[in-house]
Amino acid sequence: MPLKVAVVTGxxxxxxxxxxxxxxxxxSENGAVYLTARNEERGLHAVExxxxxxxxxxxxxxxxNDVTSMEKLRDDIKTEHGGVDILVNNAGILSKDNIPLYEQAVESIKTNYHGVLLMTNTFLPIIRxxxxxxxxxxxxxxRTFYNISEELQQRFKEVSTVEGVTGLMDEFIEASKEGDPTTKGWLDFAYGISKLGVAGLTKVQGENVSKDTSKKDVxxxxxxxxxxxxxxxxxHTGEDTKGMISPDQGADTPIYLSLLPAGTNDIQGKFVSKRTVKNFFKDDIRPVTFD
Ligand SMILES: NC(=O)c1ccc[n+]([C@@H]2O[C@H](COP(=O)([O-])OP(=O)(O)OC[C@H]3O[C@@H](n4cnc5c(N)ncnc54)[C@H](OP(=O)(O)O)[C@@H]3O)[C@@H](O)[C@H]2O)c1
Structure with a gap:
């Protein structure tokens, strides 16, 4: 039986x-699990x-943030294993809030949104x-979705192409460049917008991969x-840390999604929290809490 191949970014x-x-x-010994990092020293330390x-x-x-780096990993894995079974797009950043919002918007959307989009596009051809x-x-x-204008909410609900989602991200960057994006219906929170972009992207990618006859049960x-x-x-220190969970506990839902059994047709293009689908583009799930 071929090894199960998994890649986790960041x-x-x-x-x-x-x-x-x-x-x-x-x-266990039936898998090839790739720990990846942008910094070799930090990556090798984690392997140890x-x-x-x-x-x-x-x-x-x-x-x-580097397509050449993505292509090198994809090509090396294709040579060694022929394909990939699990891709987890985990790498992400939360910008320091003492830098201008425009810079936060550019760097957040680059890593958190385009990083996910480009990784998926680069690897999809070898996803088994x-x-x-x-x-x-x-x-x-x-939370971000509920705090943008109704018009923008509607556009996130209706968007049906990757270009459409990317266009929304570009609009936020442009609005941040021009001044206060809240005057155009946005929230002045680049991380939140970038993650809203990931949720919108997921919805579209899920629809597209379902229609792709070259991909079975992806x-x-x-x-x-x-x-x-x-x-x-x-x-976050002191009182704020009380409700927080460990990274191992946090891995539970993404690992659940990574290991969904064959034929799980109803969890496609979804947003999931605590192993439960939250359709916030369709249903009102307020109040949004991490508890
Ligand atoms: N922590 C939370 O409460 C929380 C809540 C909701 C969602 N999330 C999401 O969960 C994911 C993991 O969060 P975390 O809390 O584990 O964050 P973390 O401890 O800050 O780890 C983030 C990882 O992403 C890597 N990374 C950043 N930019 C990268 C790039 N350009 N290329 C490759 N790797 C890059 C970092 O590498 P370096 O070590 O080199 O910086 C680090 O390995 C993120 O997407 C985050 O947005 C976290």
Whole structure:
């Protein structure tokens, strides 16, 4: 039986590292699980951490802001294994809020939205039948959705092409460049908009892959891992940390989506939190809480 091949982006720390841990345990010697990182030292250190736990991840450099880096990983995996069974688009950033909103918009959308889009486009040709693609979004996407104008909400509900979602992201960047994006119905929160973009993208990608007759039983979904203690949330201290969960706990829902059994037709293009589909583009799921 061929090895199950899994790739997790940005997995030298946080939820990504925990997902590699969980996938290594799940597949044991029947899997090739790629821990990837943009920084070799941090990546190899993370590999050592898992090796000390008796696990055996493989390492590859990967910067999701660099298409050449994505293509190198895809080509190396194609040569070694022929294809990929699981792709987890985990790499993400939360911009420092002391930089101008326009810069936050550009960098957030580049890594959190285009990183996911380009990784999926680069890898889809080698995703095998039965493949699972999981994007890390956030419940912040739902909160953001409820705080943009009704007109923009409608456009997110109706968007049916990748170009349409990317166009919405471009519009937010443009509105941030011109001044205060709230005057155009947006929220002044670049991370939230980028994750809303991921949720919209997932919906469209799920529809497209279902119609693609060259792909059998490939599912593309996104999720919120919960509110996690990680480098991303490290600025939260004291009282704020009380409700937070560990990265291993946060890995539960994305791993659930990565391992959805064959023939799971009803979880396609969805946003999932705590193993439950949350259709916030269709249903009102307010109040949006991480509890
Ligand atoms: N933490 C939460 O409460 C929470 C809640 C909802 C959703 N999420 C989402 O879950 C995912 C993981 O979050 P986390 O808390 O584990 O964050 P984290 O600890 O900050 O880890 C983020 C990972 O992404 C990597 N990364 C950033 N830019 C990259 C790039 N251009 N190329 C490759 N890797 C890159 C980072 O690498 P470096 O170490 O080199 O920086 C790091 O490995 C993110 O997408 C985040 O938005 C997190």
């Amino acid at each position: 997995s030298n720390t946080g939820v990504g590292l925990s997902m590699v841990r969980a996938l290594c345990k799940h597949f 951490v898992l090796k000390k736990e008796g696990l055996n991840p493989r390492f590859h450099l990967l910067d999701v 039948d039965g493949g699972r693609v999981v994007h890390l979004a956030s419940l912040v996407a739902a 599912l593309i979904n996104c999720c919120c891992p919960g509110y996690i203690r990680s480098n991303m949330t490290a600025h």
